[in-house]
Amino acid sequence: MKRLQIALVLMGLLFLPIASQAKKLNVITATTDMAALAQEVGGDRINVESIAKGYQDPHFVEAKPSFLLKLRQADLLITVGLQLEIGWLPPLITQSGNRRIQVGANGYLDASQFAEILEIPTGTVTRAMGDVHPLGNPHYWLDPDNGRRVARGIAGKLGELDPSGAAYFQERFQDFDKKLTVAEQKWDAEMAPFRGNKVVTYHNSFTNFAKHFHLNVIGYVEPRPGIPPTPSHTLDLIGLMKRENCKLVLVEPYFDLKTPNSIGAATGAKVQVYLPSVGGEKQVTTYFELFDYDMDLLKKAFQ
């Protein structure tokens, strides 16, 4: 009996390399960050592509038919969730004619379930609060700990869809985990001198980053999420920044710089375009490079 078991285990091991020759999984993600994380754990056993570009506002992506061509071949669709893609992804999923990736099907993965979500509104939610996300702030990937959690979730899902690669995905996740832990120590050390520094951002996309690296977001250029700046709010914000001695305005790459620049001129604050997503600049192609880029930018801005 024992011998049989050992033989079976050995046979299982023998079969592993053969199975790894199998067809690659086609993974489509809503945003580049999810693609970057999937790539980390999926390695060369998956083909991964993002619908939105890293320099694009993920709230406002056009539901182009060319995306349908990608979606209909997908084995797995990874979304950011929390209604970030509500304006464009649902019709794409319906029209894809791909039953594997329909909401609730095995090939549909809402990555927000793995992450720590901040700013979940309590009490009554109305649109008077702007384009508020009733399920919480969807920009959660800017906390490396959430990156780790999402990567772990993706690795589990990939293993489920491609059981022969499950061990491979777990191994890659462990590698990613180690690399990320080392990188986090470096980033934490880099940001340590600036603990508690005050910043203003255009949209509230910086919450998770600020929490992780102990920065203090005191205000937003937008009076409410998704509502363009108004003169009165801008004046209030300038007053607030002067009182609080806030010297940095961070702007996502898809927003106009006119209002931030005038705020900068009025308060003496620096205005910087920070990257909320992988691919926001050409050289930023991985999850690690995203943080490296933003760390550099913040260090220079705070010095």
Next chain:
Amino acid sequence: MKKAILANTISIALLCAPFWGQQASAPQANAQNPELEQHIRELEDRVIALEGKIRTMESEKAAAAQPQPAQSTAQPESGTAAQTTVPSPATTVPSPQIANETQAGLANAAGQLPVYGGSSAAAKALNPDISVIGDFIGAAGGNTAPPLATLQPFPSMEMHESEIGLQAIIDPYARGDFFISFGEQGVNLEEGYITFTALPAGLIAKAGKMRSAFGKVNTLHNHVLPWVDRPLVTTNLVGGEDGIDDAGFSLQRILPAPKGIFLEATGQVFRGDSDDVFAAQQRSDVSTVEHLRGYRDITESTNVDIGVSYARGHNNGNVTLPGDFITQLYGVDATVRWKPLRRSIYHSFVGRSEFIWSQRQQFPREQRAFGMYASGDYQFGRRWFAGGRFDWSERSQFDNLTDKGAAATLTYWPSEFSQLRGEYRFTRYAENRDGNELLMQLIFSLGAHGAHPF
């Protein structure tokens, strides 16, 4: 098979054992703090995983509580199954077998406890997404339509339409969409259909009442049009505001095409009753609509969308001789879009044109009417759009009568959920009568965040 699983599990567990041992004996060292930290981190992870589980259960996963075939219940749970292996990643090598077993267990638990109705929050989670869109129109200036014209001028003020949308996923195989519009004349089911999303071979089927796929404007609801009104050609040849909107079924599929080209074919069969266009006197008088759409990205910000359409159905003839006749419609539509991705919320352009030919049998001879419009809309600020439209169309029952028109629009968006539009419209009727009007429109949207049409 089971033995193999057992053996694998045991071997993995044995492999893990030494790690466990190391961990347990570690506190001796001065590394107590890091270990405590690690422990806290793990607890944190577990709490977050649980939070995520609750969130998903509260939202979409609530659907899994409904009785469903075993296979499909297992699917939605898979995400949570992956989480159950989460808590101690450093100490265990999660094996797929364990995950699968846990998954099956969870699925059974969910499957055995169906929740029917009830007043709990979970029951509300299954309610469809509800939205209401109000469309208020005001008109000023002069436009008296001649007796034979199809264009109906707007009154000074009207609550033109209140459209209620109810949308939800029905089951793992289909979704449902209802759009009920309350107008000045009463209630109209604008659309109400089921879409089967899980068919084999990439097919998508719809059944119910729907706007047909003839051209572009015919598929669009009032509130997503770039104008207050609809083009003259729509009014004259394709049934006006309601257009070809009928009960029937539809089948569509993406066709194989050279790389980078999106090609989609749609075939629809309807009862054959749509406004002035088609009229069915007997069951066999069904109408059909076919549409072929080709799309291509030129660059990441520019794309071209071209379609050809054909529709065939019966008509009632005319006042001189009512009877059973055939109407055939041919259409070509072309759209060019430009939207720079980095500044997509500030600038965009949509240029669109449709050409429609109508062949309407009637007494004493077939009427062959042609009509077209061309329009352009430019977004010059986050909240501002300006556009223009040129209209030219013969009338379907009188192909010797040609109406012409032009319109200029200015649109302001206070937010994504409301819109104020002004339109200056000039109409020159075939009877040599002119209309000069200023139309004002206020559109406001309540409830669920609908998707933006493309």
